[in-house]
Amino acid sequence: MWQVRADEYAEFAAVRAGHLYRSACLLTAGDTHLAEDLVQETLGRLYVSWRRVARVENPAGYAQTVLLRTFLTHQRRRSSTERAMEVLPDRPDDGAGRDMPLRLTLLEALARLPAKDRAVVVLRYWEDRSVEETAQVMNVSSAAVRTRCVRALGRLRELLGEDLGEYARP
Amino acid sequence: MPLEQHSDPFEEQLSAGMRHAAGAFETDRAALVTTGAARGRRRLLLRRRAAVAGGAAGLALVGVGGALLLPGAGSRTDRTSVAADSRHPSASPSAAPSPVSGDSLIRTLEKLLPSGKFSGAEARGTDEGAPYVHLVFDDGKGAAAVGVGLGRVQPGSDQARQVTECPGKAYAHYDTCGTSRLPDGSVVMVLQGYEYPDRRVDTKWWNAELVSPQGHHVSVSEWNAAAEKDAPITRSQPPLTPAQLKHIASAAAWRDAIDAMPEDKKKPTAEPSATESTAFAPVAPTLKSLLPKGLTVSESSGEDSGFGYVVADDGKGRSLVQVNVQAGMADVAGDLFGSGAETLPDGTRVAVHQGPGEKGGAGVVMWTVDTLRTDGTRVVISAFNSGAQDTAATRKTPVLTIAQLRSIALSPKWFL
Numbered sequence: 386m387w388q389v390r391a392d393e394y395a396e397f398a399a400v401r402a403g404h405l406y407r408s409a410c411l412l413t414a415g416d417t418h419l420a421e422d423l424v425q426e427t428l429g430r431l432y433v434s435w436r437r438v439a440r441v442e443n444p445a446g447y448a449q450t451v452l453l454r455t456f457l458t459h460q461r462r463r464s465s466t467e468r469a470m471e472v473l474p475d476r477p478d479d480g481a482g483r484d485m486p487l488r489l490t491l492l493e494a495l496a497r498l499p500a501k502d503r504a505v506v507v508l509r510y511w512e513d514r515s516v517e518e519t520a521q522v523m524n525v526s527s528a529a530v531r532t533r534c535v536r537a538l539g540r541l542r543e544l545l546g547e548d549l550g551e552y553a554r555p
Numbered sequence: 556m557p558l559e560q561h562s563d564p565f566e567e568q569l570s571a572g573m574r575h576a577a578g579a580f581e582t583d584r585a586a587l588v589t590t591g592a593a594r595g596r597r598r599l600l601l602r603r604r605a606a607v608a609g610g611a612a613g614l615a616l617v618g619v620g621g622a623l624l625l626p627g628a629g630s631r632t633d634r635t636s637v638a639a640d641s642r643h644p645s646a647s648p649s650a651a652p653s654p655v656s657g658d659s660l661i662r663t664l665e666k667l668l669p670s671g672k673f674s675g676a677e678a679r680g681t682d683e684g685a686p687y688v689h690l691v692f693d694d695g696k697g698a699a700a701v702g703v704g705l706g707r708v709q710p711g712s713d714q715a716r717q718v719t720e721c722p723g724k725a726y727a728h729y730d731t732c733g734t735s736r737l738p739d740g741s742v743v744m745v746l747q748g749y750e751y752p753d754r755r756v757d758t759k760w761w762n763a764e765l766v767s768p769q770g771h772h773v774s775v776s777e778w779n780a781a782a783e784k785d786a787p788i789t790r791s792q793p794p795l796t797p798a799q800l801k802h803i804a805s806a807a808a809w810r811d812a813i814d815a816m817p818e819d820k821k822k823p824t825a826e827p828s829a830t831e832s833t834a835f836a837p838v839a840p841t842l843k844s845l846l847p848k849g850l851t852v853s854e855s856s857g858e859d860s861g862f863g864y865v866v867a868d869d870g871k872g873r874s875l876v877q878v879n880v881q882a883g884m885a886d887v888a889g890d891l892f893g894s895g896a897e898t899l900p901d902g903t904r905v906a907v908h909q910g911p912g913e914k915g916g917a918g919v920v921m922w923t924v925d926t927l928r929t930d931g932t933r934v935v936i937s938a939f940n941s942g943a944q945d946t947a948a949t950r951k952t953p954v955l956t957i958a959q960l961r962s963i964a965l966s967p968k969w970f971l
Contacts, residue, residue, distance in 0.1 A: 393862045396879060398591060402584040403890045407577035421582060428591020435595075439861065445883045491572045510566065511573040542565060549568035 394435045398428050401445055405452050411507045412456045414496035427452040449512060450522045453504055460500035494544040502537040505530055654682035655812040663808045664688045664703055681815040691781050697790030698781040705813050710770040718764045719744040723856055740768040743804055745797045750783055761793045763800040771810045775803050835880045836971050838863025842878050845963045866942045872950030873942030880969050885931035902929040907957055916941050918948035924960040936964045
């Protein structure tokens with residue numbers, strides 16, 4: 386059945402690639418090159434075990450999980466970079482000197498979160514996953530997800546202000 | 556995906572803001588898919604190398620087996636690195652027989668083969684992931700790659716059936732394929748085909764797939780070249796006859812090795828998704844039942860749900876009709892259904908595409924009706940004016956009209 390499987394994989398990949406890419410762009414806080422790389426890696430992993438992936442109840446959800454874990458692995462390998470991002474100053478004069486909004490954009494704000502916090506935010510608020518599902522995807526406890534989530538939301542409130550209406554406008 | 560309700564207005568706005576921000580990102584998806592698949596192929600190769608380097612040290616790496624040898628058994632996409640793979644099996648200290656080494660698997664294969672010269676042996680033992688042996692065998696008439704892959708399948712499962720089911724001629728070119736049952740209840744498929752289904756290189760690939768009633772899965776492959784791909788053809792046929800392939804696949808030593816594999820308890824658990832457990836009907840039988848009267852079905856896929864096809868004929872020529880049924884696709888509605896798509900009173904979206912085929916058959920057209928229910932279930936049906944996508948057109952238009960395709964896609968019979 387290999388040719389049928391190959392067709393099935395190609396069809397799946399073609400349909401899911403756009404969504405995976407957008408998720409990856411959020412995870413990488415707008416680093417589109419890295420996002421492409423992560424999606425290619427994810428599709429590569431799915432290719433390797435497609436025969437099994439095709440049988441799971443929700444291959445689309447599975448693909449998102451593979452993407453997230455690929456992202457976290459990538460971050461672990463670059464942990465020094467990650468720490469640098471975490472301590473990045475808030476750049477308060479970004480808007481003061483020039484004619485730009487004082488508050489950061491959503492992507493800039495996401496970039497200032499530690500990678501795992503960002504992953505929690507993406508899973509909870511972009512993929513609409515529950516705390517328990519997020520915990521399962523990230524291989525951590527629900528309590529750890531809650532802690533990260535509270536911390537990340539606090540940080541985002543700080544960076545973006547309480548009213549996010551302007552980012553959500555279509 | 557389950558929709559979470561966020562009570563806090565900030566969280567609601569964050570959710571909306573992320574959808575907005577994400578929606579702005581676009582890329583060349585076709586390129587992503589192509590590169591992704593290429594990485595998958597390379598990944599298989601690297602994984603084999605890693606296994607050889609880390610496990611059976613000192614073995615030369617000549618010729619690398621491909622995906623066909625290792626049908627998913629033991630592979631773990633959910634582990635995040637190659638290195639992590641080897642650590643995982645220790646999780647199950649159940650009373651499995653002692654592991655069988657890669658070297659021992661090589662000796663087993665050498666003993667089962669007729670007399671000749673062996674070289675380039677490479678193997679992975681039972682405690683290192685999915686076991687396999689691969690070597691180059693020369694009976695004096697030309698070097699040939701021979702490989703054996705071992706794994707488990709759930710007895711009686713879809714997968715057990717699929718691996719021993721001859722592929723549909725609509726999707727694969729091969730010379731002969733047959734399935735038989737052995738006295739012990741095992742089912743063996745022997746297929747004489749080609750390494751490249753489109754035969755751009757005429758490397759022959761012959762393969763036996765055996766599944767025992769206990770779920771042992773043995774896959775034996777041979778080629779008429781010293782490597783599966785990118786090696787010159789050394790002989791007109793692979794060295795082993797179909798009967799010899801079957802004999803090697805049924806050797807008891809392979810089953811002992813499979814019994815020695817640690818149980819992979821994590822494997823069957825996939826993604827949890829309580830909201831998407833809708834059961835789908837098997838595609839081909841459902842499709843057949845929905846076809847208009849007067850069509851002859853000459854070929855069809857099996858009992859799988861998810862994907863299936865039939866080749867139908869109304870007397871004017873063969874026509875391939877294929878169907879995909881997928882859950883949880885609501886989030887890609889925007890990608891699938893553009894502004895021209897229709898929305899039915901119940902919220903189901905319908906899009907129609909008519910264009911050339913995608914696989915190079917001369918004059919082939921592809922008519923597609925894509926539908927998405929409000930619960931995220933997608934049924935997409937395509938019909939071609941040829942019995943296969945990569946062979947020339949056999950008729951002017953597909954055997955079904957757009958209206959017929961639409962009524963089939965919208966049938967409630969796809970859901971059990």
